Amino acid sequence: MVEVFINSKLIGEVDDSSSFVSRLKEERRSGALHNNVNVYRESITGDVFIETDAGRTRRPLIVAKEGKPSITQQHYDRLNRGEMAWHDLIKEGIIEYVDAAEEENCLIAFRANELTSTHTHLEISPLTMLGLCSALVPYGNFNQSTRLNAGSKNQKQAVGIYASNYPVRLDMDVNILHSPQKPIVQTLMNDVWNYDSHPNGQNIVIAIMSYKGYNMEDAIVINRGSIDRGFGRSTYFRPSVAEELRYAGGLIDEISIPDKDVKGYKTEKDYRFLEEDGIIYPEAGVDEGDVIIGKTSPPRFLSSLDEYNIASATRRESSLSLKHGEKGTVDIVLITENEEGNRLIQVRVRDSRIPEIGDKFTSRHGQKGIVGIIVPPADMPFSSSGIVPDIIFSPHGIPSRMTIAHLIEMVGGKVGALSGRYIDGTTFDAEPEEQLRKELLQRGFRENGTETFYNGETGNRMQAKIFVGDMYYLKLKHMVANKLHARARGPIQLLTRQPTEGRAKEGGLRLGEMEKDTFIAHGASLLLKERFSSDNTIVPVCEECGLIAVNDEYRNRRYCPICGDNVNISDIEISYAFKLILDEFKSLGIYPRLNLESKY
Amino acid sequence: MTDAIKEYEDKLPKSIIDSLRENIPASISQAKLKQILEQTVAEYNESKADPGECIGNISAESIGEPSTQMTLNTFHFAGVAEMNVTVGLPRIIEILDGRKELSTPSMEIYLNKPYSEGKDIKKLALSIKETTLDDISLGFEINIVDLSILIKLDRELMRNASFTVATVVNSLKAQTKGFNIKVDDDSMELKSRSKDINLNDLYKVKEKIKATHMKGVKGISHVLPVKRGDEYIIITAGSNLKDVLKLEFVEPERTKTNNIFEIASVLGIEAARQAVINEVYGVIESQGLNVDIRHIMLVADVMCNSGYVRGITRYGVVSEKSSVLARASFETPLKHIINAALVGEIDYLESVVENVMINQPVPIGTGLPSLVTKVKK
Numbered sequence: 008m009v010e011v012f013i014n015s016k017l018i019g020e021v022d023d024s025s026s027f028v029s030r031l032k033e034e035r036r037s038g039a040l041h042n043n044v045n046v047y048r049e050s051i052t053g054d055v056f057i058e059t060d061a062g063r064t065r066r067p068l069i070v071a072k073e074g075k076p077s078i079t080q081q082h083y084d085r086l087n088r089g090e091m092a093w094h095d096l097i098k099e100g101i102i103e104y105v106d107a108a109e110e111e112n113c114l115i116a117f118r119a120n121e122l123t124s125t126h127t128h129l130e131i132s133p134l135t136m137l138g139l140c141s142a143l144v145p146y147g148n149f150n151q152s153t154r155l156n157a158g159s160k161n162q163k164q165a166v167g168i169y170a171s172n173y174p175v176r177l178d179m180d181v182n183i184l185h186s187p188q189k190p191i192v193q194t195l196m197n198d199v200w201n202y203d204s205h206p207n208g209q210n211i212v213i214a215i216m217s218y219k220g221y222n223m224e225d226a227i228v229i230n231r232g233s234i235d236r237g238f239g240r241s242t243y244f245r246p247s248v249a250e251e252l253r254y255a256g257g258l259i260d261e262i263s264i265p266d267k268d269v270k271g272y273k274t275e276k277d278y279r280f281l282e283e284d285g286i287i288y289p290e291a292g293v294d295e296g297d298v299i300i301g302k303t304s305p306p307r308f309l310s311s312l313d314e315y316n317i318a319s320a321t322r323r324e325s326s327l328s329l330k331h332g333e334k335g336t337v338d339i340v341l342i343t344e345n346e347e348g349n350r351l352i353q354v355r356v357r358d359s360r361i362p363e364i365g366d367k368f369t370s371r372h373g374q375k376g377i378v379g380i381i382v383p384p385a386d387m388p389f390s391s392s393g394i395v396p397d398i399i400f401s402p403h404g405i406p407s408r409m410t411i412a413h414l415i416e417m418v419g420g421k422v423g424a425l426s427g428r429y430i431d432g433t434t435f436d437a438e439p440e441e442q443l444r445k446e447l448l449q450r451g452f453r454e455n456g457t458e459t460f461y462n463g464e465t466g467n468r469m470q471a472k473i474f475v476g477d478m479y480y481l482k483l484k485h486m487v488a489n490k491l492h493a494r495a496r497g498p499i500q501l502l503t504r505q506p507t508e509g510r511a512k513e514g515g516l517r518l519g520e521m522e523k524d525t526f527i528a529h530g531a532s533l534l535l536k537e538r539f540s541s542d543n544t545i546v547p548v549c550e551e552c553g554l555i556a557v558n559d560e561y562r563n564r565r566y567c568p569i570c571g572d573n574v575n576i577s578d579i580e581i582s583y584a585f586k587l588i589l590d591e592f593k594s595l596g597i598y599p600r601l602n603l604e605s606k607y
Numbered sequence: 608m609t610d611a612i613k614e615y616e617d618k619l620p621k622s623i624i625d626s627l628r629e630n631i632p633a634s635i636s637q638a639k640l641k642q643i644l645e646q647t648v649a650e651y652n653e654s655k656a657d658p659g660e661c662i663g664n665i666s667a668e669s670i671g672e673p674s675t676q677m678t679l680n681t682f683h684f685a686g687v688a689e690m691n692v693t694v695g696l697p698r699i700i701e702i703l704d705g706r707k708e709l710s711t712p713s714m715e716i717y718l719n720k721p722y723s724e725g726k727d728i729k730k731l732a733l734s735i736k737e738t739t740l741d742d743i744s745l746g747f748e749i750n751i752v753d754l755s756i757l758i759k760l761d762r763e764l765m766r767n768a769s770f771t772v773a774t775v776v777n778s779l780k781a782q783t784k785g786f787n788i789k790v791d792d793d794s795m796e797l798k799s800r801s802k803d804i805n806l807n808d809l810y811k812v813k814e815k816i817k818a819t820h821m822k823g824v825k826g827i828s829h830v831l832p833v834k835r836g837d838e839y840i841i842i843t844a845g846s847n848l849k850d851v852l853k854l855e856f857v858e859p860e861r862t863k864t865n866n867i868f869e870i871a872s873v874l875g876i877e878a879a880r881q882a883v884i885n886e887v888y889g890v891i892e893s894q895g896l897n898v899d900i901r902h903i904m905l906v907a908d909v910m911c912n913s914g915y916v917r918g919i920t921r922y923g924v925v926s927e928k929s930s931v932l933a934r935a936s937f938e939t940p941l942k943h944i945i946n947a948a949l950v951g952e953i954d955y956l957e958s959v960v961e962n963v964m965i966n967q968p969v970p971i972g973t974g975l976p977s978l979v980t981k982v983k984k
Contacts, residue, residue, distance in 0.1 A: 527959060528664045530972015539966050582966035597948040 009053040014060050024053040028112075031057070036070065036100025047108035058106060065104040066135065067097075068115060068128040076119055076129045077101045102131070117435070133435035134195055142196035144371045145419065145432025146412035154410045157373025165369075165481035166241045167207030173244075177341065177353050181244040182360070182484050184208075186237050190479040191423035192416045195433040208371075208481040209238060210424070213417060214388065214396035214460070215405070215474045218380075226379030227368060228399035230387050238397055239362040239482045243489070244338065244355055247327045249300040251350040258305035260325065262286065262352060265303045271324035273298065278326075280337075286352055291337045293329055299337070299354045300327040327354075331513045332492065334358060358488075365487030368398070370478055372410040376400070388469070391459040396475060417476025418443050418456045424477045425450045504542040504583040515541070542583040550575040553600030555586065577603055611640050618648050659975035663909075664959075666902035670887075673896040674699060691844075692865070698890050702883060705910065705918020707868055712846035714827070717861040723838040731856060732830040732841045733823075738768055740779065740819040747813050754804055756797040756813050768822065775821065782819050783812075824850045848873045871916050879916050883907040930954050932961040 085091040140159035166182040187206040263285035285301035303322040335358030369375035419430040457472035492510040506515035526535040549556040549567035551574040745759040789796040829844035846864040871879035917923035931947040968974035
């Protein structure tokens with residue numbers, strides 16, 4: 008007697024669990040049970056676990072019986088003729104979805120010719136073991152598994168064409184690659200996914216060599232000629248949304264050019280692009296701080312005092328302007344209404360992104376890198392046939408990462424480019440490397456992919472033969488233009504009076520705890536004080552009670568709220584954060600007393 | 608020559624003087640010797656820490672930075688197979704925190720001749736290993752009706768460890784009070800003399816007798832005789848320095864343990880300081896990292912200078928800091944602030960952290976010197 012669980016709930020017992028499980032599976036294949044049901048038999052206790060819950064990851068497999076796959080030539084023919092479809096295969100029990108638990112009881116063959124009578128299933132293709140992006144990596148079975156993961160992660164960040172209707176969409180943070188190409192070295196997934204209709208990269212010539220140290224630590228060297236010819240160019244889109252919100256009391260936001268007496272009015276120059284309706288016109292070239300949508304809001308608090316005010320129309324300025332460090336051209340202006348009937352304005356700003364030092368590029372093998380230098384084409388090394396590489400990749404990236412597929416793709420790309428065909432690099436089913444080498448030899452190149460190279464600056468022939476090939480490169484969405492940031496002075500936080508944090512707020516770069524330690528270790532005490540003086544304050548202190556006193560500039564009077572006028576009050580220089588913690592002590596009921604004495 | 612060197616005895620440490628005596632040839636001319644000594648003094652003074660140099664901070668950085676690179680791999684097989692000793696970062700943390708319970712206490716026992724040459728090595732090792740009643744019994748049962756404990760002894764295990772039923776009963780009698788012991792072939796029955804014993808207590812007693820010490824040194828759970836170089840030593844899991852040093856076949860000079868607290872109580876605080884240095888330096892060296900030993904010596908000094916081994920935690924060294932603000936900035940700030948408020952503590956702002964907090968020059972390096980002048984009245 009073994010126990011049977013449905014969705015982890017004990018529901019009964021059964022005598023012979025293995026025949027029970029196989030009967031369940033038979034009934035599922037015949038259609039008597041729903042195909043969402045999975046059964047798992049625990050091998051030691053024989054307990055049976057039946058799962059019907061949502062949220063299990065499952066994958067399709069071909070059912071195999073007595074060393075033969077249940078799918079036959081007949082099925083293939085009918086599928087080709089269109090008389091049969093995927094769901095028919097499931098209905099007939101030829102293909103079934105198996106979850107992670109049931110997979111434990113299965114023995115799955117890679118290929119049909121490896122099937123034995125002990126196998127229960129056959130892979131539809133070995134490629135189905137991989138995810139969508141991992142399957143796009145050519146020759147993936149030659150890579151270390153961590154690199155395959157990194158490669159698939161990188162592809163998700165690649166700049167390409169994410170939707171064919173992108174010109175009319177207003178998505179946040181969008182990058183569009185200008186002239187994407189189909190990869191020369193492809194996988195089966197290219198066809199399955201129709202990747203060629205929305206590719207993410209470009210085929211380029213890549214040489215593996217060092218270049219004056221500008222490609223160390225994963226950096227890459229780019230040929231300026233390639234950029235001028237359009238390599239890696241993209242456009243960055245960013246929409247801004249403004250809504251005419253309705254407030255209590257019939258008040259409403261107004262989209263218009265704000266009047267000059269509005270609270271928080273910027274300068275006239277900032278509003279110069281706005282048309283009469285308060286919205287910017289398309290194709291306006293805007294820079295940081297420029298207003299895109301002019302908007303005013305009603306005053307925040309309607310207090311009784313305001314009624315006696317001279318002008319009751321003290322509306323607030325709440326325009327939308329370009330943030331710090333942004334620039335571009337207005338692409339689309341859209342005026343609509345939202346669900347609540349409020350007027351809604353959307354303005355999309357576009358900006359071109361030409362590759363520059365600091366932009367991130369990657370191959371499909373997790374070999375990401377940052378542009379270290381852009382070299383004029385004349386200074387690039389060239390091969391004996393006159394080929395100038397687009398990218399120079401550092402050889403130090405290869406041995407420790409063991410991305411052999413990176414090297415094979417280079418050879419494959421070279422062969423494909425020379426013979427004008429696409430190379431099939433499907434993981435586990437690729438065109439063999441030997442064949443590529445043979446074809447390369449036939450085309451008059453060195454079989455191992457290396458070529459004689461010449462120094463672009465001196466014209467000297469290089470001693471070493473340089474490994475060159477074509478490969479598919481992707482531009483990643485992390486571009487310096489969106490990240491570069493520095494500050495000398497700028498906004499501070501209200502609470503602590505310390506500089507704000509983050510690029511969007513024009514913040515400072517924190518000199519943290521450990522950085523502080525380095526200053527101390529050098530004995531640079533006064534330099535440290537200067538660094539930390541960002542929130543320095545002068546505070547009057549009552550020498551009687553040791554608490555912060557009051558300095559009334561209007562009446563030119565200094566007094567202590569506790570001890571009164573007849574006490575010594577001295578100014579001290581402390582960080583505002585310390586003043587804040589003294590206040591917090593007071594709120595805890597702790598009396599922080601400052602005992603002053605002469606510094607000298 | 609010796610006279611010339613003698614003059615420098617108060618200018619140079621003894622170790623340098625000794626090595627000068629050793630290395631300078633006797634035939635050297637007086638002028639040359641003078642030159643050498645002057646140069647030595649100059650070099651020695653150059654290598655001293657400057658006044659106001661932040662040695663604690665530099666030590667912290669010098670130990671902290673390489674430790675971040677240490678692999679967190681806790682269990683390497685260090686030294687000998689089957690002996691598992693904590694090494695790496697977890698071990699360093701264990702030492703510097705001053706933890707009393709080590710994750711893997713261990714000893715290296717050196718032996719006197721002729722045992723160090725391998726005589727009776729296995730027997731000796733086994734005689735050190737602690738045997739408890741649980742180790743030689745098949746099972747412990749509680750008779751709920753009679754409120755008695757039934758112990759079944761394992762004949763074979765007893766024979767291997769050369770026990771007889773009588774010896775077992777004797778040591779059990781010596782260590783368990785208040786019970787009558789009835790022996791029946793190879794099983795024993797314990798019955799309480801007092802009438803009002805309940806089942807709960809009986810369970811506790813049962814667990815207690817399981818750990819009854821029968822033989823060997825308490826706390827030594829495993830022994831392993833190993834050949835190191837030419838001689839045989841015994842490596843143990845579990846440590847008991849005090850009792851091991853009492854054994855007459857043990858060579859006490861070289862026998863060591865990795866339990867610093869045992870060293871402190873048996874051999875004194877200076878030995879414990881040296882043990883801290885050796886243990887930490889050993890770990891850092893075994894990871895192939897390079898840290899100057901003086902940084903570790905400073906840490907060991909800080910840990911041991913009170914006469915007790917204290918860890919660098921909020922209960923240990925940090926709790927001794929005189930400044931409230933410095934203590935509060937380390938861990939549990941509110942606790943320190945409130946306690947300081949209760950007794951009216953005064954912070955004289957004499958060290959680094961407080962001055963960073965109020966943004967004043969820290970009394971270190973360039974912030975240390977100050978000007979003293981007479982003011983005309």
